[in-house]
Amino acid sequence: MYRVLLISLFITNIFAYEITNGKTFLLEVKQNSQILRDKTALTLLKHPTKKNSYFILLPIAYKSKFKDIKLLHVNGDKIKKILLHVNKGNYKQETLKVNPKKVKPPKSEENRIYKEYLESKKIYATVTKKRYWKKAFLLPLTSKITSAYGNARVFNGSLKSFHSGTDFRARTGTKIRAVNDGIVVAASKRYYSGNAVIIDHGEGIYSSYSHLSKIDVKKGQKIKQGEELGLSGATGRVTGPHLHFSIIIDSKKIDPLDFIDKINSLFI
Numbered sequence: 001m002y003r004v005l006l007i008s009l010f011i012t013n014i015f016a017y018e019i020t021n022g023k024t025f026l027l028e029v030k031q032n033s034q035i036l037r038d039k040t041a042l043t044l045l046k047h048p049t050k051k052n053s054y055f056i057l058l059p060i061a062y063k064s065k066f067k068d069i070k071l072l073h074v075n076g077d078k079i080k081k082i083l084l085h086v087n088k089g090n091y092k093q094e095t096l097k098v099n100p101k102k103v104k105p106p107k108s109e110e111n112r113i114y115k116e117y118l119e120s121k122k123i124y125a126t127v128t129k130k131r132y133w134k135k136a137f138l139l140p141l142t143s144k145i146t147s148a149y150g151n152a153r154v155f156n157g158s159l160k161s162f163h164s165g166t167d168f169r170a171r172t173g174t175k176i177r178a179v180n181d182g183i184v185v186a187a188s189k190r191y192y193s194g195n196a197v198i199i200d201h202g203e204g205i206y207s208s209y210s211h212l213s214k215i216d217v218k219k220g221q222k223i224k225q226g227e228e229l230g231l232s233g234a235t236g237r238v239t240g241p242h243l244h245f246s247i248i249i250d251s252k253k254i255d256p257l258d259f260i261d262k263i264n265s266l267f268i
């Protein structure tokens with residue numbers, strides 16, 4: 001007797017993408033799709049301009065491991081495999097000379113710094129389900145970039161951190177504007193950031209603006225895109241007046257300009 005073997009071939013399409021640490025992966029998907037990472041579904045966000053379309057935002061941490069992130073795209077009985085290959089960004093090293101007190105803060109400031117760290121950690125870990133951002137994102141001012149995101153930072157000879165935002169040239173007193181609609185969730189003076197404002201744009205997206213000379217908004221206040229939130233300055237750990245601008249998603253400080261390019265592509 002012959003045994004008949006019914007072999008069902010499970011065909012899986014594989015899609016490979018390249019991404020750099022510190023950047024954001026954005027993928028558009030149709031309705032009824034699910035994107036799974038380690039069996040957990042990623043949040044689908046409604047496409048701002050296309051009907052029945054959604055997208056996922058996957059921020060890749062600067063300190064992410066350089067290996068493939070595996071995702072499954074499930075649409076009914078169709079399954080696609082997505083391999084996201086994380087490459088090391090070609091980031092520069094910067095040497096900075098600043099007030100030694102701001103590199104190794106005095107003991108008396110340690111509690112304050114820790115408290116401020118916990119405050120922002122709590123803010124960024126909070127995902128507001130509602131969407132406040134409604135339009136394409138703007139930049140907080142029009143000016144030259146003086147220090148790009150991702151540069152490895154060496155302060156007074158010791159490697160401290162990576163540059164977690166983009167610096168714009170701004171002489172003290174330049175008007176700084178909200179990049180999109182949102183709610184002001186922090187507006188205070190901090191040890192490292194100086195006078196700083198954080199805006200919650202909803203859906204886990206935050207923008208922050210540091211080293212201001214003047215803050216014109218209050219915590220809890222609604223803010224519109226383009227509205228003035230303060231004036232640039234040189235408060236906190238700085239070498240001179242400028243605006244340090246960052247975008248935070250899922251507690252990750254990612255390249256703000258890359259994020260804006262990606263999300264604004266949904267409006268084209």
Ligand SMILES: [Zn+2]
Binds near residue numbers: 163
């Ligand atoms: Zn900066």
